[in-house]
Amino acid sequence: MPRLILTRHAEAVPHHPSGDFHRPLTEFGIATAQRLGAHLDKIGVVPDEIIASAATRTMQTANAMGFLDPDAQRSLHNAPSETLLDSLRGAHGSCVLLVAHNPGIADAALRFWGAAQLPPHLLYFHPATTVIFDLSSPWHDLNWTKATPVMAIDPSDL
Numbered sequence: 489m490p491r492l493i494l495t496r497h498a499e500a501v502p503h504h505p506s507g508d509f510h511r512p513l514t515e516f517g518i519a520t521a522q523r524l525g526a527h528l529d530k531i532g533v534v535p536d537e538i539i540a541s542a543a544t545r546t547m548q549t550a551n552a553m554g555f556l557d558p559d560a561q562r563s564l565h566n567a568p569s570e571t572l573l574d575s576l577r578g579a580h581g582s583c584v585l586l587v588a589h590n591p592g593i594a595d596a597a598l599r600f601w602g603a604a605q606l607p608p609h610l611l612y613f614h615p616a617t618t619v620i621f622d623l624s625s626p627w628h629d630l631n632w633t634k635a636t637p638v639m640a641i642d643p644s645d646l
Contacts, residue, residue: 490623492576492635493535493585494600495524496593498552498616498643500545509565513548520616523646525553533620537581541565546587549616555585564588569595579627600635607640616643 499517504510513521528534538557540550541564550558561575569592576586586593594613598606600621610617621635 489625490579490581490627491533491583491638492600492621492623493528493533493583493618494593494597494621495549495553495585495587495618496590496613496615497541497543497546497549497587498524500615504544509543512544513552517545517615518548518552520643520646521549521552522554524616524618524641524643525555527641527646528553528618533583535581535583535585537579537583538585538587539564539575539579540587541567541589543589546589550585550587553585558585558587564592567592569593569599572596573630573632577628577630584627599632601637602632602635606637610640610642614643617641618643 498521499514500511535555538550540546540558542560542562543565566589572592597619618641620638623634625634
């Protein structure tokens with residue numbers, strides 16, 4: 489069955505003259521995303537498909553992680569968890585990375601995590617927080633009850 493990686497974009501600048509969609513990562517955010525990608529590679533969790541909000545900061549996060557080019561989806565910019573779930577239902581990879589924004593990505597993580605309860609220090613889902621799930625269904629049948637938590641990665645631990 490497939491594996492899902494949910495990642496909130498890394499630290500971004502607070503404002504951009506062209507608006508929220510165009511906010512880039514800070515230097516710290518780029519370095520954090522690079523460390524996260526290296527950590528995932530080290531533990532053997534390597535995506536073969538990446539879906540990301542088309543916003544600058546999510547695309548930069550996905551690219552800095554060093555895997556492959558993401559499928560940029562404008563509809564995922566600041567999207568609610570249900571929109572993220574709908575997007576994942578169109579996935580095809582055996583290990584899919586989704587890079588998106590709060591509050592949608594945090595809500596999706598909490599809903600997938602379910603009764604197992606996300607560790608309290610990860611509830612806010614700080615930038616670059618990542619959770620990994622094994623799924624018990626194919627992508628097209630995915631719902632909130634079809635995921636088993638594997639691990640949560642706090643970016644401050646990298």
